[in-house]
Amino acid sequence: MAGIFVLGWYKPKASSTWYPHYLFSCKANNSELSIYFRSSQDNLKAVQLKRILYPKAETLKPQRTDVLSVSPWLAPIVWEGNFNIDILNEQFHQRDVRIGLTVFAIKKYIRFLKTLIETAEKFFMVGHQVNYYVFTDLVRNVTNFNITVGTGRRLVFLEVPSYKRWQDVSMRRMQMIRDASQQRFAYEVDYLVCIDVDMRFQDHVGVEILSDVFGTLHPAFFVKTRHQFTYERRPQSQAYIPEDEGDFYYAGGYFGGKIEEVYKLTNHCHHAMLTDKANNIEAVWHDESYLNNYFLYYKKPTKILSPEYLWNERDGTAHYLRKRRLIALHKNPDEVRN
Numbered sequence: 039m040a041g042i043f044v045l046g047w048y049k050p051k052a053s054s055t056w057y058p059h060y061l062f063s064c065k066a067n068n069s070e071l072s073i074y075f076r077s078s079q080d081n082l083k084a085v086q087l088k089r090i091l092y093p094k095a096e097t098l099k100p101q102r103t104d105v106l107s108v109s110p111w112l113a114p115i116v117w118e119g120n121f122n123i124d125i126l127n128e129q130f131h132q133r134d135v136r137i138g139l140t141v142f143a144i145k146k147y148i149r150f151l152k153t154l155i156e157t158a159e160k161f162f163m164v165g166h167q168v169n170y171y172v173f174t175d176l177v178r179n180v181t182n183f184n185i186t187v188g189t190g191r192r193l194v195f196l197e198v199p200s201y202k203r204w205q206d207v208s209m210r211r212m213q214m215i216r217d218a219s220q221q222r223f224a225y226e227v228d229y230l231v232c233i234d235v236d237m238r239f240q241d242h243v244g245v246e247i248l249s250d251v252f253g254t255l256h257p258a259f260f261v262k263t264r265h266q267f268t269y270e271r272r273p274q275s276q277a278y279i280p281e282d283e284g285d286f287y288y289a290g291g292y293f294g295g296k297i298e299e300v301y302k303l304t305n306h307c308h309h310a311m312l313t314d315k316a317n318n319i320e321a322v323w324h325d326e327s328y329l330n331n332y333f334l335y336y337k338k339p340t341k342i343l344s345p346e347y348l349w350n351e352r353d354g355t356a357h358y359l360r361k362r363r364l365i366a367l368h369k370n371p372d373e374v375r376n
């Protein structure tokens with residue numbers, strides 16, 4: 039049975055009205071699960087935006103003519119020039135939106151954590167409520183780190199098990215994000231942004247990325263053909279995509295959305311991996327392959343982040359990139375994974 043029940047009431051900071059907390063019950067993995075989600079207050083009451091002055095959009099003069107700005111299913115592709123951050127900030131502030139950023143710092147990857155958080159403090163969701171969720175096997179080590187975060191921002195360490203193979207560490211993120219979404223994130227934040235830890239922010243990343251469910255164009259594949267995409271090509275795998283299908287090649291290290299959507303995504307990918315494991319097969323690019331299958335066949339992203347949001351340290355720049363916001367650091371994989 040599935041249903042929605044009013045469970046309690048809450049009052050947003052900027053409001054004198056109380057809104058219901060709904061209890062959603064949904065089926066996952068053939069067992070009944072109940073998850074709490076904060077209802078969206080603007081579904082219940084019209085809220086006037088403050089006066090903002092900005093140049094009018096010109097119907098016949100698109101801001102960007104050099105890049106694709108919308109997918110065939112009408113999901114925006116986020117590029118600098120296509121959005122006005124003041125309008126978006128006002129909309130998200132009205133909703134008092136809370137954002138969670140998840141990263142995993144397991145074993146040697148702990149070395150990447152400080153830079154990631156310190157640069158996020160400068161560029162990630164500045165002016166909004168942010169919880170950093172750091173999943174780590176070494177809680178005692180990281181709590182010694184001298185990282186301070188600004189007002190309205192919290193650093194939360196979650197102790198999780200480690201796995202021997204780096205592929206399992208990477209893939210099990212799906213299971214751990216799923217579990218924490220149900221147990222914790224649904225109560226504490228409205229949106230999740232899930233990224234790799236071996237990264238550095240170096241320019242604005244704000245609420246323009248938020249949507250029901252979003253994915254990111256992989257920096258190595260956004261100009262490639264379907265044939266060149268490194269999707270899983272073995273039909274035996276749950277991640278299989280044949281050569282004549284595929285929209286984009288999405289990066290495993292940058293996705294997110296509303297908690298319930300991230301729950302569905304991570305739950306699906308985790309089960310697909312378990313099925314493959316039982317059949318002695320592992321998708322070629324691990325969690326990234328299952329994510330690509332999910333975005334193609336189960337839920338196409340409602341927003342897509344351009345490679346501005348994920349660029350490789352060694353790739354220089356390109357004329358269509360007006361900003362390089364998040365950089366995947368160059369690393370010696372053999373050294374850091376062993």
Ligand SMILES: CC(=O)N[C@H]1[C@@H](OP(=O)(O)OP(=O)(O)OC[C@H]2O[C@@H](n3ccc(=O)[nH]c3=O)[C@H](O)[C@@H]2O)O[C@H](CO)[C@H](O)[C@@H]1O
Nearest residue numbers: 142143144147204207208234235236289290291323324326
């Ligand atoms: C930027 C991007 O799209 N990266 C994806 C890419 O490779 P990457 O080479 O970027 O994968 P990676 O080595 O960064 O591992 C993924 C993440 O798992 C965590 N980790 C991994 C090993 C470990 O010992 N400790 C630890 O904490 C850590 O958060 C790391 O960032 O492909 C992987 C699957 O093959 C994942 O889909 C990554 O998300």
Ligand SMILES: [Mn+2]
Nearest residue numbers: 234235236291
């Ligand atoms: Mn990485």
